Amino acid sequence: MGAKSFSDRIAEMNAMYRLPSHNKPALPNDIADQLKKFKEILFEEVSEIDEIVTAAESGATTLDIAVAIADLLGDIIVYCRSEALKYGLPLEEVLGIIMDSNESKLSADGTPMYDANGKFLKGPNYWKPESRIKELLESLSK
CATH class of the missing domain: 1.10.3420.10 (putative ntp pyrophosphohydrolase like domain)
Structure with missing residues (x-):
């Protein structure tokens, strides 16, 4: 085991x-x-x-x-x-969604962008994770 x-x-x-x-x-x-x-x-x-x-x-x-x-x-x-x-x-699944969202922050040419503190900046293909998290939680609530 x-x-x-x-x-x-x-x-x-x-x-x-x-x-x-x-x-x-x-x-x-x-x-x-x-x-x-x-x-x-x-x-x-x-x-x-x-x-x-x-x-x-x-x-x-x-x-x-x-x-x-x-x-x-x-x-x-x-x-x-x-x-x-x-x-x-389901934190692991939520983290998966958030990681997918973070990966959508790249610039148009696929390179990362950062602010002065090293935080990722949002590129043109960025999408917010909340709607997908909501879909996940709704599916579990049924």
């Missing part, structure tokens, strides 16, 4: 910690409060970047900085994946 998938492990974690788990879109009545709590915890995680920056500026080793970044990104991904399961959102 092979290793468990990431999504299976998240489902087991949600069960272990008695967190909601849904296989189709489901929002609790207190969604606004839940989202505020999610935001607060996510901000706590993201604020760890300041500690990593300080370590980098203080001469921490490349390996120590890489470990801190890996832990930060991993924690955020686990937290977001668990949150998606709480709401019955």
Whole structure:
């Protein structure tokens, strides 16, 4: 028997910690409060970047900085994946749609374009992912 998938492990974690788990879109009545709590915890995680920056500026080793970044990104991904399961959102499929949308941002000649911060700029063939995400969620809600 092979290793468990990431999504299976998240489902087991949600069960272990008695967190909601849904296989189709489901929002609790207190969604606004839940989202505020999610935001607060996510901000706590993201604020760890300041500690990593300080370590980098203080001469921490490349390996120590890489470990801190890996832990930060991993924690955020686990937290977001668990949150998606709480709401019955198929995050892997949503990410596929978003990746397709990101790939549509290339310029007319197929080259990437960036802003001053390195963010992808939208080319002439760009399409927004929301309508396809909506179609996906509607198909799961039937």
